[in-house]
Every structure is written in C-alpha cells, then in structure tokens.
Amino acid sequence: MLKNIRAVLLLLLLFRHAFSLDTPQFIFLFIGDGMGLNQVFLTGKYLESLKKDKLVFLDPSWKFGLLKTDCIEPAKITDSGAGGTAIACGCKTEYGLIGLPDTGACESIAFILKKKKYRIGIITTVPINHATPACFYGHVKSRKNYDYLINDMIVSKFDFFAGGGILTGQADTAKSLYKNFDQALAVLKQAGFNLILNIPRAHKQLPIPLLPVIVIDTLIRNRQVEIKAAYSDEHNSLPYVIDRPEYNSRLALYTKSALTSLENDTGFFIMVEGGKIDWACHDNDAATAVAEILAFNDAIKPAYDFYKSHPENTLILVTADHETGGLSLGRGYADTSKSDVNNYGFFPGKLALQKKSLLYSDTATIGTFNRDAQAGWTTNEHTAMPVGIWSLGKRSEEFTGIFENAAIRDRILGGKHR
Ligand SMILES: [Zn+2]
Numbered sequence: 001m002l003k004n005i006r007a008v009l010l011l012l013l014l015f016r017h018a019f020s021l022d023t024p025q026f027i028f029l030f031i032g033d034g035m036g037l038n039q040v041f042l043t044g045k046y047l048e049s050l051k052k053d054k055l056v057f058l059d060p061s062w063k064f065g066l067l068k069t070d071c072i073e074p075a076k077i078t079d080s081g082a083g084g085t086a087i088a089c090g091c092k093t094e095y096g097l098i099g100l101p102d103t104g105a106c107e108s109i110a111f112i113l114k115k116k117k118y119r120i121g122i123i124t125t126v127p128i129n130h131a132t133p134a135c136f137y138g139h140v141k142s143r144k145n146y147d148y149l150i151n152d153m154i155v156s157k158f159d160f161f162a163g164g165g166i167l168t169g170q171a172d173t174a175k176s177l178y179k180n181f182d183q184a185l186a187v188l189k190q191a192g193f194n195l196i197l198n199i200p201r202a203h204k205q206l207p208i209p210l211l212p213v214i215v216i217d218t219l220i221r222n223r224q225v226e227i228k229a230a231y232s233d234e235h236n237s238l239p240y241v242i243d244r245p246e247y248n249s250r251l252a253l254y255t256k257s258a259l260t261s262l263e264n265d266t267g268f269f270i271m272v273e274g275g276k277i278d279w280a281c282h283d284n285d286a287a288t289a290v291a292e293i294l295a296f297n298d299a300i301k302p303a304y305d306f307y308k309s310h311p312e313n314t315l316i317l318v319t320a321d322h323e324t325g326g327l328s329l330g331r332g333y334a335d336t337s338k339s340d341v342n343n344y345g346f347f348p349g350k351l352a353l354q355k356k357s358l359l360y361s362d363t364a365t366i367g368t369f370n371r372d373a374q375a376g377w378t379t380n381e382h383t384a385m386p387v388g389i390w391s392l393g394k395r396s397e398e399f400t401g402i403f404e405n406a407a408i409r410d411r412i413l414g415g416k417h418r
Contacts, residue, residue: 022414165236
C-alpha cells in the first residue's frame with residue numbers, strides 16, 4: 001500500500017516537473033483576425049516602400065509555419081467562432097459555435113493554465129465578448145449569445161480583460177438577460193471585477209490595476225457614437241487607427257499593462273487580438289487593414305521586449321484565425337492605354353494617401369485607393385486560404401511546417417493536459 005502511494009506521489013512529482021519544464025512560463029498569443037499572408041506581406045511591402053522599419057515578426061529570427069483554418073463542416077469556410085475555438089480549445093467545431101466541440105469535451109488553454117495558477121489576460125480591439133476573445137472563456141451555441149458570454153466572463157475568473165466594449169443581447173431575444181452596456185458593466189462590477197473606464201488620451205502607462213480587472217475606455221466608446229449607421233459592434237470597439245491616429249498605441253498600451261500586472265512566479269497567458277483587421281478586410285479597405293496591422297505590430301513590441309529579458313521562459317506566437325477578403329497583391333489593369341509596367345505593377349506605398357476608413361468614406365473612393373495601390377479583393381467574406389504562424393522563444397520549434405489550427409493548444413502546453 002505504502003509502496004503504491006509512493007509510486008503515485010513520484011508520478012505526480014514527475015508530471016508536475018514535466019509540465020513546468022515543457023510549458024513556457026510566459027505565453028503571448030497574438031491573433032490578427034482575418035490577417036491572411038497577403039495582408040501581412042502587403043503591410044511589409046507598404047513599410048518597405050516608405051522606408052520604415054519592418055514588422056517585428058517578419059525578422060528572420062522568428063520561426064514560421066503554415067496553419068490550416070478549416071472548420072469541421074467540409075462545405076463551410078470557418079468564422080472566428082470555429083476558428084477561435086480550434087486555436088483556444090484544440091478542437092474543431094461548427095461555424096458560429098464558441099468553445100463547444102462537435103462531440104466530446106474541450107477546454108481552452110486559458111482554463112488549463114488558470115488551474116495551474118497562471119494569470120490570464122484577454123485583450124482585443126473589438127467587444128470583449130466578440131467571437132475570438134470569447135473562445136478563450138466562453139461556451140455558447142451561438143456567438144451572438146452575448147449575455148451568456150458576459151456570464152461566462154464572470155465564471156472564468158480570468159485576471160485581465162481589455163477591449164473596446166461589451167455587447168448585450170442574445171441570438172434568441174426571448175432569453176435576453178441584460179438591457180445595455182451600462183447594466184452589463186454593473187453586473188461585472190458586482191461580480192468582483194475592478195473597472196478602469198477612463199483613460200486620458202496621452203496616457204503612456206495604465207495604473208497598475210487591482211486584479212481581476214476590466215479595461216474599457218468609455219471616453220473612446222462614447223466618441224464612437226458619431227459613426228454612421230450606429231453599429232453597436234463599432235461602438236464597442238476601439239476606433240480604426242486610420243480614423244483616429246491619436247489612439248494608435250492603445251492596443252500596445254493594454255498589452256504593456258497586462259504583462260506588467262500579470263507577471264508572477266508561476267506565469268501568465270496573454271491573448272491579444274487585432275479584431276478590426278477582419279472588419280477592414282470585409283470592407284475591402286486595404287489602407288485601413290494595413291493601419292490596423294501596424295497597430296497590432298506595435299502591440300507585439302512590448303511582448304518582444306519582455307521576451308528579450310526572459311528568453312528562456314517566454315513564447316510569442318503571432319497568427320490569424322482565417323483570411324478575409326481574398327486579398328491579392330497585384331490586380332493588373334485591363335486597360336490597353338496603360339503600359340506593361342502598370343499591368344504588372346504593385347504600389348502599396350500609395351495606400352498612405354488614404355486618410356479615412358470606409359466608415360467615413362464611400363466604396364468608390366476606397367476602390368480608387370485599392371486600384372492605385374494595385375491591391376485586389378475577391379470577396380467581402382472569409383476565404384479558406386491557410387494563414388501564417390510566426391513564433392519566437394521557448395517551444396517555438398513546435399510551430400513550423402504545415403499543421404491544423406487545433407494543434408496549437410497542445411503544442412504550447414507540451415503534451416496532453418485535458
Ligand atoms: Zn470576419
């Protein structure tokens with residue numbers, strides 16, 4: 001009997017040791033929603049033509065892999081619900097579901113690490129209960145069951161949430177729980193979250209928050225009300241940086257604040273989403289997508305600085321849940337008056353002339369900027385193209401080659417941890 005107990009204890013110790021040896025202590029997962037390979041290389045070429053620094057993760061010191069994004073339905077291209085679920089929970093599911101597998105159980109990497117006493121941060125430019133961030137803490141049959149996702153935020157007990165706002169309502173309106181944003185905030189506060197709601201524009205550093213915390217800048221949120229058509233998704237997101245360049249370091253600020261306040265002896269897991277890259281690509285608005293990718297890249301910089309001081313224990317991943325828009329780099333003029341040079345031309349630097357997103361413009365004007373740059377689009381929806389995954393630091397060698405999005409979770413953890 002005593003022998004058995006000893007053997008079990010030894011096994012437990014070994015398991016603990018293996019876990020602590022394998023899993024990086026500090027994990028950053030950056031998801032550019034809709035950020036296909038061409039979106040990344042358009043931005044890279046844009047910077048090159050303006051003679052500016054390249055994207056952090058395009059440095060040759062980073063490893064590279066190709067990620068397949070299919071959801072479980074062969075006839076359907078994925079959305080951010082199924083794509084995010086695969087990345088967060090390691091299981092393929094149906095279009096529109098959040099954190100629920102097609103069969104069996106699946107647990108997000110954030111919950112697995114939370115149980116190991118890691119601190120957890122979920123950061124996005126869009127609503128905190130939008131599909132991609134929700135996949136790390138939520139379990140709902142429809143990504144539009146926003147009220148259930150608010151409840152899932154409470155149950156998660158995650159340490160740090162930051163985003164543009166919180167949506168309310170349900171896909172099934174009969175079951176609505178919360179009237180509006182203010183009521184949702186009140187419920188979250190009552191559940192124990194500290195709130196940081198007003199952040200002066202010039203702030204370079206957030207106050208070190210008392211955890212758990214929710215960061216939503218209601219100053220920005222209220223300004224977003226001027227947007228035409230009064231989209232609630234827009235009101236609850238950070239503004240496009242092309243429209244309000246004064247806020248272009250906001251995602252970086254939230255990332256910096258998260259890594260400062262979440263650092264501890266056990267470790268942290270921080271997911272940062274550039275959520276509006278996808279929205280700009282749905283609008284076939286190349287200049288706006290490029291500006292969003294640049295702000296996303298700026299948010300990777302504090303993680304990269306952190307890596308430089310903790311290179312043995314840190315993993316940074318940069319990837320996407322799917323491609324949006326079917327972007328092509330070059331579109332050719334079907335115009336005999338143009339020379340061959342123009343037919344084969346690609347002028348990404350011309351996107352710098354565009355100063356407003358489609359929200360403050362019109363499709364004809366945006367179309368002209370696309371054409372001048374020779375950026376082509378094939379759809380307003382998602383595509384089935386694979387996306388890139390760039391990695392740096394501990395376990396980065398696990399993220400090369402071609403693999404499924406559902407493999408990410410266990411490759412980070414280093415084994416089965418269900
Ligand atoms: Zn989308």
